[in-house]
Amino acid sequence: MSKIRINWKRLLVLFATVFLVIQIIGSFFFYELAIKRGPKDFLQNNADLEVSDQTMELFLNGEWIDWVNAQQFEQLTLTSRDGLKLSGYYLPAAVPTDKLVVLTHGYLGHAKQMGLFGQYYHHDLGYNIFMPDARGHGKSEGNYYGFGWPDRLDLIDWTQTLVKKLGPDSKVVYHGLSMGAATVLMASGEDELPHQVKAIIADSPYMSVYQLFAYQMNRMFYLPAFPLLDSTSLLTKIRAGYSFREASALKAVEKSNVPVLYIHGEGDTFVPTKLTKELYRHTESDAELFLVPDANHGESFALAQDEYKVRMDDFLSLYVN
Incomplete structure (x- = not known):
């Protein structure tokens, strides 16, 4: 019976690459969603905003x-x-x-x-x-x-x-x-x-801003704040000049x-x-x-x-x- 050899180093690099890509894509998504100027359709029919x-x-x-x-x-x-x-x-x-x-x-x-x-x-x-x-x-x-x-x-x-x-x-x-x-x-x-x-x-x-977004990410998307909110904050610092924690x-x-x-x-x-x-x-x-x-x-x-x-x-x- 042949043994399957796992290249753990290559696997870790693959996981790290996939994780990084997800963070980058997610950061741009949430930046566009909340920070970039424009209409915000995700707030339409939001039960938390009903009066x-x-x-x-x-x-x-x-x-x-x-x-x-x-x-x-x-x-x-x-x-x-x-x-x-x-x-x-x-x-x-x-x-x-x-x-x-x-x-x-x-x-x-x-x-x-x-x-x-x-x-x-x-x-x-x-x-x-x-x-x-x-x-x-x-x-x-x-x-x-x-x-x-x-x-x-x-x-x-x-x-x-x-x-x-x-x-x-x-x-x-x-x-x-x-x-x-x-x-x-x-x-x-x-x-x-x-x-x-x-x-x-x-x-x-x-x-x-960090605390507000952490609450909303959990309430609207059932996502934890870390690490996606932190990477979005970094992108916001680069593109808009401020970070969420400051x-x-x-x-x-x-x-x-x-x-x-x-x-x-x-x-x-x-x-x-x-x-x-x-x-x-x-x-x-x-x-x-x-x-x-x-x-x-x-x-x-x-x-x-x-x-x-x-x-x-x-x-x-x-x-x-």
Whole structure:
């Protein structure tokens, strides 16, 4: 009987080659899926993003939409540090004020969607409002989505531009939703954050891009984070200039001195509520936590509008006056 001799060295090389090819193909697949600018069909009919009829009615037919369309926004532009032309919309208060809110939208959104909150800040609170299109969104340039990390520096540059426009005594509030919430938190940890930023409202944030993607890979594709997410992160570093692990709101709030009001829906399965609780627990500055029962991702304002406004008002009265 002849013996079959196995060349283990050659077999190991074959396995390593196949593994490497799978990692490369998978990295490009997930980069195209989540990071590259463009439509994201995989989010269509995602049960984790389903919201109530009440919320959908507000988002699609709320009177805030007519309000936004009726305003004479000044379109501002800014060249980012890496050469992208960014766009945003500024609306002065009806009565001159030194108060300004910068409203930052979520993933795949655009600036004027934040008019949902902007109407209240402008009409009821008397703020100047500014709503920027994040890089890769709306009218801003960029062929990738930054998930808050490169956007944090854009936000700081926008703030500096607006302070020059409005004066050094300006009092600035950041109010972000989802990716926009992560953006404002990431900016809060930067040494160059203008001292005019007095308060932050973070609605439905995540702790880090790596943690968010690890959760979504498991939930949507039943895949472990390592090693595919790490190789996708490396590709993103090469093509978009940032890695998933460095893009951390958690590390930022551990050294920030700007007060934060955290808001999250307790029914959120797209960005779990526990992530905001963890951010709140690690926040170095003054912080408050407002949880909305049964609210899914980003629908806290729609389901608890009156209480949401009360919590906003109380928080802002403490730090912006």
